[in-house]
Amino acid sequence: MRHLKLIVVDEACYLYCMMDTRFNMIYEKETHMKKSLNLVRQVISQVQNQDVTCVTSEPYNSEYESLTFLINNISVRSRLAKKTPTKAGYFVVAWEKDNHDNNKPFDYQDSPDLLMITVIDNDKKGQFIFPKDILENKKILRSPTSKGKMAFRVYPTWVNTLNKTALNTQRWQQEYFIDLSTDMAMDKIKKLLYLY
Numbered sequence: 001m002r003h004l005k006l007i008v009v010d011e012a013c014y015l016y017c018m019m020d021t022r023f024n025m026i027y028e029k030e031t032h033m034k035k036s037l038n039l040v041r042q043v044i045s046q047v048q049n050q051d052v053t054c055v056t057s058e059p060y061n062s063e064y065e066s067l068t069f070l071i072n073n074i075s076v077r078s079r080l081a082k083k084t085p086t087k088a089g090y091f092v093v094a095w096e097k098d099n100h101d102n103n104k105p106f107d108y109q110d111s112p113d114l115l116m117i118t119v120i121d122n123d124k125k126g127q128f129i130f131p132k133d134i135l136e137n138k139k140i141l142r143s144p145t146s147k148g149k150m151a152f153r154v155y156p157t158w159v160n161t162l163n164k165t166a167l168n169t170q171r172w173q174q175e176y177f178i179d180l181s182t183d184m185a186m187d188k189i190k191k192l193l194y195l196y
Contacts, residue, residue, distance in 0.1 A: 036065045036080040036118035039125060043180065044071060047189050052076075061093050068112060074194050075112035081119045081154055088159050088166060090119050094140070095150040105148025108132060108141040114193070119156055126156050126179045129192035134176065 037055065044052055048071075058066035058077075065080040081090035094115065095103045115135060117128040135141045142148030155162065155170035157179055162170060176192060178185055 034065045034067070034080075035120050036078055037067060037069075039118050039120065039127070039180070040069075040078065040116065043127065043178075043184065043189060044193075046184060047186050047193075048072070058096075060096055064093055065118075071193055074114060076114045076116050077106075077112045078116045078118065081117050083121055087153070088162055089153040089155040089170075090117075090121075091151065091153055092117050093151040103150055105140070105142040105150050107148075108136045108143040111135070111141055117154055119154065124156070124158055124181045126177060126181065128154050128173060128177050129189075130176050131192075138172070 037052075041051055044050065050072075052069040052071055055067060055069040058068060060066060061079065064082065065078070067078040069076055069078065077094070079092045079094065081092040084091050094106050096106060098104045111132045113132060115128075115130045115132070117130070119126050119128075132141060136143050136146070139146040140149045140152055153166070153169070154177075155166060155173055156177060157170075157174060158181070159170065178189055178192070
Protein backbone atom coordinates (compact mmCIF):
# COMPACT_ATOMS: atom_id res chain seq x y z
CA MET A 1 0.00 0.00 0.00
CA ARG A 2 1.28 3.47 -0.87
CA HIS A 3 1.33 6.19 1.78
CA LEU A 4 2.18 9.86 1.57
CA LYS A 5 4.25 11.35 4.32
CA LEU A 6 3.93 15.12 4.65
CA ILE A 7 7.00 16.96 5.88
CA VAL A 8 6.48 20.61 6.71
CA VAL A 9 9.73 22.44 6.04
CA ASP A 10 8.28 25.90 6.59
CA GLU A 11 4.98 27.64 5.93
CA ALA A 12 5.82 28.20 2.24
CA CYS A 13 7.48 24.88 1.45
CA TYR A 14 5.91 21.43 1.78
CA LEU A 15 7.68 18.27 0.69
CA TYR A 16 5.93 14.95 0.20
CA CYS A 17 7.69 11.60 0.50
CA MET A 18 6.39 8.46 -1.04
CA MET A 19 6.67 5.76 1.59
CA ASP A 20 6.36 2.76 -0.70
CA THR A 21 9.19 0.30 -1.29
CA ARG A 22 8.09 -0.38 -4.88
CA PHE A 23 8.13 3.34 -5.66
CA ASN A 24 11.53 3.76 -3.99
CA MET A 25 13.00 0.93 -6.08
CA ILE A 26 11.70 2.48 -9.29
CA TYR A 27 12.90 5.93 -8.28
CA GLU A 28 16.36 4.60 -7.43
CA LYS A 29 16.68 3.30 -11.00
CA GLU A 30 15.89 6.79 -12.30
CA THR A 31 18.27 8.66 -10.00
CA HIS A 32 21.25 6.36 -9.42
CA MET A 33 22.96 7.70 -12.54
CA LYS A 34 22.93 11.27 -11.28
CA LYS A 35 26.55 12.08 -10.49
CA SER A 36 25.66 15.01 -8.26
CA LEU A 37 23.32 12.94 -6.06
CA ASN A 38 25.90 10.17 -5.73
CA LEU A 39 28.49 12.68 -4.52
CA VAL A 40 26.02 14.32 -2.11
CA ARG A 41 25.23 10.90 -0.64
CA GLN A 42 28.93 10.08 -0.22
CA VAL A 43 29.53 13.34 1.63
CA ILE A 44 26.46 13.03 3.87
CA SER A 45 27.21 9.43 4.78
CA GLN A 46 30.74 10.40 5.85
CA VAL A 47 29.82 13.44 7.93
CA GLN A 48 26.61 12.06 9.43
CA ASN A 49 26.34 8.35 8.62
CA GLN A 50 22.92 8.69 7.01
CA ASP A 51 21.33 9.36 3.62
CA VAL A 52 19.36 12.17 2.05
CA THR A 53 15.58 11.73 2.06
CA CYS A 54 12.60 12.79 -0.06
CA VAL A 55 14.66 12.98 -3.27
CA THR A 56 12.54 14.52 -6.02
CA SER A 57 13.39 15.44 -9.61
CA GLU A 58 12.36 18.97 -10.52
CA PRO A 59 10.45 19.44 -13.80
CA TYR A 60 12.94 21.95 -15.27
CA ASN A 61 16.74 22.12 -15.68
CA SER A 62 17.05 18.33 -15.94
CA GLU A 63 20.31 18.62 -17.90
CA TYR A 64 21.73 20.11 -14.69
CA GLU A 65 20.45 17.15 -12.64
CA SER A 66 17.77 19.28 -10.97
CA LEU A 67 16.71 17.77 -7.66
CA THR A 68 15.30 18.65 -4.27
CA PHE A 69 15.78 16.61 -1.10
CA LEU A 70 16.04 16.80 2.67
CA ILE A 71 19.10 16.51 4.90
CA ASN A 72 17.98 16.31 8.54
CA ASN A 73 14.79 18.22 7.68
CA ILE A 74 16.86 20.96 5.98
CA SER A 75 15.41 21.47 2.50
CA VAL A 76 17.92 21.49 -0.37
CA ARG A 77 17.76 22.30 -4.08
CA SER A 78 20.59 20.65 -6.03
CA ARG A 79 22.25 21.28 -9.39
CA LEU A 80 25.24 19.90 -11.31
CA ALA A 81 27.28 22.74 -12.80
CA LYS A 82 28.62 22.52 -16.36
CA LYS A 83 32.03 23.46 -17.67
CA THR A 84 31.89 25.73 -20.71
CA PRO A 85 34.62 25.84 -23.38
CA THR A 86 35.10 29.60 -23.70
CA LYS A 87 34.73 31.04 -20.19
CA ALA A 88 36.36 30.19 -16.88
CA GLY A 89 34.26 28.69 -14.12
CA TYR A 90 31.17 26.52 -14.29
CA PHE A 91 27.69 27.44 -15.46
CA VAL A 92 24.47 26.61 -13.65
CA VAL A 93 20.82 27.47 -14.23
CA ALA A 94 18.11 27.90 -11.62
CA TRP A 95 14.69 28.83 -12.94
CA GLU A 96 11.09 27.69 -13.07
CA LYS A 97 8.00 28.47 -15.15
CA ASP A 98 5.43 31.06 -14.15
CA ASN A 99 1.67 30.76 -14.72
CA HIS A 100 2.14 31.97 -18.33
CA ASP A 101 4.82 29.33 -19.09
CA ASN A 102 7.62 31.92 -19.05
CA ASN A 103 10.95 31.24 -17.38
CA LYS A 104 11.55 33.09 -14.11
CA PRO A 105 14.24 33.03 -11.42
CA PHE A 106 13.47 31.14 -8.25
CA ASP A 107 11.67 33.19 -5.64
CA TYR A 108 13.30 33.70 -2.24
CA GLN A 109 10.09 33.04 -0.33
CA ASP A 110 9.46 29.66 -1.96
CA SER A 111 13.06 28.44 -2.13
CA PRO A 112 14.49 25.61 -0.02
CA ASP A 113 16.91 26.45 2.78
CA LEU A 114 20.02 25.65 0.71
CA LEU A 115 21.17 25.55 -2.90
CA MET A 116 23.83 22.87 -3.37
CA ILE A 117 25.85 23.06 -6.59
CA THR A 118 28.08 20.11 -7.40
CA VAL A 119 31.12 20.48 -9.65
CA ILE A 120 32.71 17.36 -11.17
CA ASP A 121 35.55 17.95 -13.62
CA ASN A 122 37.67 14.83 -14.19
CA ASP A 123 39.70 14.39 -10.98
CA LYS A 124 38.46 17.68 -9.51
CA LYS A 125 35.23 17.74 -7.55
CA GLY A 126 33.60 20.00 -5.03
CA GLN A 127 30.36 21.45 -3.75
CA PHE A 128 29.01 24.91 -3.14
CA ILE A 129 26.43 25.05 -0.35
CA PHE A 130 24.67 28.41 -0.47
CA PRO A 131 22.08 29.44 2.15
CA LYS A 132 19.03 31.10 0.58
CA ASP A 133 19.73 34.33 2.50
CA ILE A 134 23.10 34.67 0.76
CA LEU A 135 21.49 34.05 -2.63
CA GLU A 136 18.98 36.78 -1.91
CA ASN A 137 21.74 39.13 -0.78
CA LYS A 138 23.70 38.44 -3.99
CA LYS A 139 20.52 39.06 -6.05
CA ILE A 140 20.37 35.51 -7.42
CA LEU A 141 16.96 34.76 -5.94
CA ARG A 142 13.98 36.91 -6.87
CA SER A 143 12.72 39.14 -4.06
CA PRO A 144 10.93 42.49 -3.62
CA THR A 145 14.33 44.21 -4.04
CA SER A 146 15.79 42.07 -6.85
CA LYS A 147 14.58 40.53 -10.12
CA GLY A 148 16.93 37.56 -9.54
CA LYS A 149 19.00 35.55 -12.02
CA MET A 150 18.10 32.49 -14.08
CA ALA A 151 21.74 31.46 -14.53
CA PHE A 152 25.11 32.25 -13.00
CA ARG A 153 28.68 30.99 -12.74
CA VAL A 154 30.51 29.38 -9.86
CA TYR A 155 34.27 29.48 -9.42
CA PRO A 156 35.89 26.70 -7.36
CA THR A 157 39.20 27.49 -5.70
CA TRP A 158 41.12 25.61 -8.41
CA VAL A 159 39.96 28.08 -11.11
CA ASN A 160 42.50 30.84 -11.78
CA THR A 161 43.31 33.49 -14.40
CA LEU A 162 39.99 35.21 -13.73
CA ASN A 163 39.05 38.75 -14.66
CA LYS A 164 38.33 41.21 -11.84
CA THR A 165 34.57 40.63 -11.76
CA ALA A 166 34.92 36.84 -11.71
CA LEU A 167 37.64 37.08 -9.07
CA ASN A 168 35.36 39.12 -6.80
CA THR A 169 32.63 36.52 -7.28
CA GLN A 170 35.05 33.70 -6.49
CA ARG A 171 36.08 35.46 -3.26
CA TRP A 172 32.58 35.56 -1.78
CA GLN A 173 31.77 32.08 -3.09
CA GLN A 174 34.84 30.55 -1.40
CA GLU A 175 33.19 30.75 2.01
CA TYR A 176 30.54 28.31 0.76
CA PHE A 177 32.78 25.96 -1.23
CA ILE A 178 34.19 22.60 -0.21
CA ASP A 179 36.97 21.11 -2.35
CA LEU A 180 36.40 17.35 -2.32
CA SER A 181 39.30 16.59 -4.67
CA THR A 182 41.68 15.84 -1.83
CA ASP A 183 40.05 15.65 1.59
CA MET A 184 36.68 16.48 3.15
CA ALA A 185 36.61 19.48 5.48
CA MET A 186 34.15 17.82 7.87
CA ASP A 187 33.65 20.81 10.16
CA LYS A 188 32.96 23.16 7.26
CA ILE A 189 30.50 20.73 5.68
CA LYS A 190 28.61 20.35 8.96
CA LYS A 191 28.51 24.11 9.43
CA LEU A 192 27.18 24.78 5.92
CA LEU A 193 24.57 22.04 6.27
CA TYR A 194 23.45 23.32 9.68
CA LEU A 195 24.39 19.99 11.24
CA TYR A 196 25.64 21.63 14.43
